[in-house]
Amino acid sequence: MNTKKKYIQLSLFLSIIIFIQLLTYFTGCEYHLTQLTMSAYYCLLIIGLCLLMGYAGQISIGHAGFFAIGGYISAFLTTYDLSQYKDKTILILFSKIGAALFRQDLYGGKVLNFHPWAAALIAIILTIIIAILIGSPVLKLKGHYLAMATLGFGIIVYRIVLGTEKFGAADGISDIPPFPLLFGIEVNGKPVMRVWNYYISWSIVFITMTFLINLINSRVGRALYAIHGAEDASRAMGVDTREYKLKTFVLSAVLASVGGIFLTHYNGGIGPSEASVIKSVKYVAIVAIGGMANLWGSLVMGLILNFLSLRGYFGTYDDAVFGAILIIIMLFAPEGLLKVKLFDFIKYVSFRSKKSV
Amino acid sequence: MSLLEVKNLYKSFGGLQAVCDVSFNVQDGMIKALIGPNGAGKTTLFNLISGVLKPDRGEIFFNGLPIHSIPQYKIASYGIARTFQHIRLFPKMTSLENIMIGRHTHTKAGFISCMLSLPFTWKEEKLVREKSMELMKFLGVSELASIDALSLSYGQQRIVELARALACEPKLLLLDEPAAGLNMRETREMGEFISKIREMGITVLLVEHDMSLVMKISDEVLVLSYGQKIAEDNPLSIQKNKEVIRVYLGE
Numbered sequence: 042m043n044t045k046k047k048y049i050q051l052s053l054f055l056s057i058i059i060f061i062q063l064l065t066y067f068t069g070c071e072y073h074l075t076q077l078t079m080s081a082y083y084c085l086l087i088i089g090l091c092l093l094m095g096y097a098g099q100i101s102i103g104h105a106g107f108f109a110i111g112g113y114i115s116a117f118l119t120t121y122d123l124s125q126y127k128d129k130t131i132l133i134l135f136s137k138i139g140a141a142l143f144r145q146d147l148y149g150g151k152v153l154n155f156h157p158w159a160a161a162l163i164a165i166i167l168t169i170i171i172a173i174l175i176g177s178p179v180l181k182l183k184g185h186y187l188a189m190a191t192l193g194f195g196i197i198v199y200r201i202v203l204g205t206e207k208f209g210a211a212d213g214i215s216d217i218p219p220f221p222l223l224f225g226i227e228v229n230g231k232p233v234m235r236v237w238n239y240y241i242s243w244s245i246v247f248i249t250m251t252f253l254i255n256l257i258n259s260r261v262g263r264a265l266y267a268i269h270g271a272e273d274a275s276r277a278m279g280v281d282t283r284e285y286k287l288k289t290f291v292l293s294a295v296l297a298s299v300g301g302i303f304l305t306h307y308n309g310g311i312g313p314s315e316a317s318v319i320k321s322v323k324y325v326a327i328v329a330i331g332g333m334a335n336l337w338g339s340l341v342m343g344l345i346l347n348f349l350s351l352r353g354y355f356g357t358y359d360d361a362v363f364g365a366i367l368i369i370i371m372l373f374a375p376e377g378l379l380k381v382k383l384f385d386f387i388k389y390v391s392f393r394s395k396k397s398v
Numbered sequence: 399m400s401l402l403e404v405k406n407l408y409k410s411f412g413g414l415q416a417v418c419d420v421s422f423n424v425q426d427g428m429i430k431a432l433i434g435p436n437g438a439g440k441t442t443l444f445n446l447i448s449g450v451l452k453p454d455r456g457e458i459f460f461n462g463l464p465i466h467s468i469p470q471y472k473i474a475s476y477g478i479a480r481t482f483q484h485i486r487l488f489p490k491m492t493s494l495e496n497i498m499i500g501r502h503t504h505t506k507a508g509f510i511s512c513m514l515s516l517p518f519t520w521k522e523e524k525l526v527r528e529k530s531m532e533l534m535k536f537l538g539v540s541e542l543a544s545i546d547a548l549s550l551s552y553g554q555q556r557i558v559e560l561a562r563a564l565a566c567e568p569k570l571l572l573l574d575e576p577a578a579g580l581n582m583r584e585t586r587e588m589g590e591f592i593s594k595i596r597e598m599g600i601t602v603l604l605v606e607h608d609m610s611l612v613m614k615i616s617d618e619v620l621v622l623s624y625g626q627k628i629a630e631d632n633p634l635s636i637q638k639n640k641e642v643i644r645v646y647l648g649e
């Protein structure tokens with residue numbers, strides 16, 4: 042792709058981010074920024090999944106698992122009181138470098154926790170390890186078998202967070218401290234920081250999007266698309282398909298995990314529903330409706346559908362809406378909605394109506 | 399020295415012995431043809447050489463190096479490229495993009511450098527594009543560059559697949575029935591291309607059913623029947639070989 046097109050797309054994206062913020066400001070619905078911010082963190086997962094499914098052609102119905110792994114590990118490490126171990130050498134070392142620190146909890150007591158940055162780093166490293174352990178054997182599978190195996194992974198993560206006392210079981214983990222960035226700016230859900238947080242979240246998406254757009258228009262992206270189309274032939278051309286699939290899987294898992302980490306700090310809590318299979322299905326549905334091999338389509342659909350869902354527009358039918366989306370997409374536009382040629386469709390409709398006159 | 403040495407190769411599928419004790423050499427710079435009735439094991443032999451399948455027994459040496467136990471994806475970087483009997487182009491990619499994949503082993507950009515779009519990746523990309531266009535021009539299909547590869551005619555697809563294999567800059571090119579499905583003019587052109595490719599210094603091993611093509615372009619012919627080598631000689635002697643005639647005309 043020519044670089045000009047890339048810059049036009051990216052600047053359009055940037056303008057839309059700013060436009061939406063201004064829109065909420067001038068229409069007095071700045072409270073919408075909360076759901077827009079949350080959508081951004083889900084979009085991080087979605088564009089990663091789009092790379093994995095649409096480009097590399099490997100389905101995962103377990104990505105909510107990685108989102109939850111990021112969220113839960115950082116939540117746990119930043120809230121679990123380590124005071125009882127404070128004399129252990131390793132913790133003294135952690136405190137010295139600032140990776141662990143004392144803070145006041147909700148009730149005014151002093152607790153020793155991991156610093157959010159340290160916690161996030163550990164969460165990401167663990168995500169990478171888990172993604173490699175799961176991905177290495179599972180990515181040998183294809184089609185339905187891969188779908189089933191990743192689904193199994195998602196279920197395992199869900200049952201673990203639901204059944205673990207230390208992870209708050211059905212209640213999840215709350216009272217999670219903000220995530221400090223530079224100059225006193227932090228990822229938190231305080232209304233005064235709303236605009237800041239909107240821009241923080243979408244900046245992260247913007248940067249990630251830039252990286253992924255670069256990737257798909259490169260040697261690696263071409264190889265991924267080749268694997269998708271004809272795995273044996275791409276191997277004959279010298280593409281190490283195992284490595285490429287695994288790296289893409291890990292990359293998408295890390296993006297999901299980072300989304301989970303930031304959303305958890307933003308919300309100040311996380312619950313087991315983040316790990317549920319229905320969430321994974323939702324993400325797959327969004328990538329499908331976005332056009333599968335279409336990063337921008339997935340991003341737009343991720344923003345719109347997550348926002349509507351978080352605002353409660355689908356009410357109690359929320360899960361059903363996404364189920365219906367999947368059915369409709371698979372029946373009428375397995376290539377994704379945005380790939381259906383609108384022009385052809387109009388021609389088809391007008392031709393039909395003329396005929397019936 | 400031989401470029402390719404195949405020694406006592408065996409491969410069976412269940413009870414079926416698809417390749418049985420086959421040995422032969424391919425000298426550097428020649429065109430060698432592999433012929434035999436359907437099901438003789440020609441494609442299986444190609445799959446063994448190109449690493450798609452692992453032999454049950456036997457060895458394959460390329461440039462003196464053993465290649466019978468290395469992973470399939472490494473074969474291309476050793477200098478062996480192939481085309482497929484049933485065309486295997488990459489769908490939803492243009493002809494040019496298909497051919498560009500052939501440059502994979504000659505480029506380096508990895509995940510991180512591609513995501514960061516480092517300047518060296520642009521340079522690589524530019525060279526890949528130029529080299530691929532050059533090949534399309536060489537094969538006379540430049541005008542197909544931006545067309546979706548799978549929407550091309552059968553003959554054009556075979557040419558694009560050939561270009562993709564050439565983009566690997568192989569020392570040895572394996573062509574599995576390159577003229578299958580082509581009309582007479584296209585078959586003649588394909589023959590001319592193969593001769594030209596040999597002139598470029600690329601050794602060719604091809605499977606082909608079109609006997610006039612085989613006899614015209616090849617230096618040596620190897621005949622396979624029921625997985626076994628029954629003859630190996632120059633084209634003229636092969637045509638006179640009684641065993642070969644028997645196999646081809648029936649008992």
Ligand SMILES: Nc1ncnc2c1ncn2[C@@H]1O[C@H](COP(=O)(O)OP(=O)(O)O)[C@@H](O)[C@H]1O
Nearest residue numbers: 411414416434435436437438439440441442443
């Ligand atoms: N993957 C496979 N599994 C089982 N049998 C196979 C496989 N590939 C080839 N065969 C069998 O091996 C024999 C040789 O096939 P092949 O090498 O394709 O022959 P040719 O290319 O000479 O027509 C055939 O009987 C074929 O059915």
Ligand SMILES: [Mg+2]
Nearest residue numbers: 440441442483
């Ligand atoms: Mg064959």
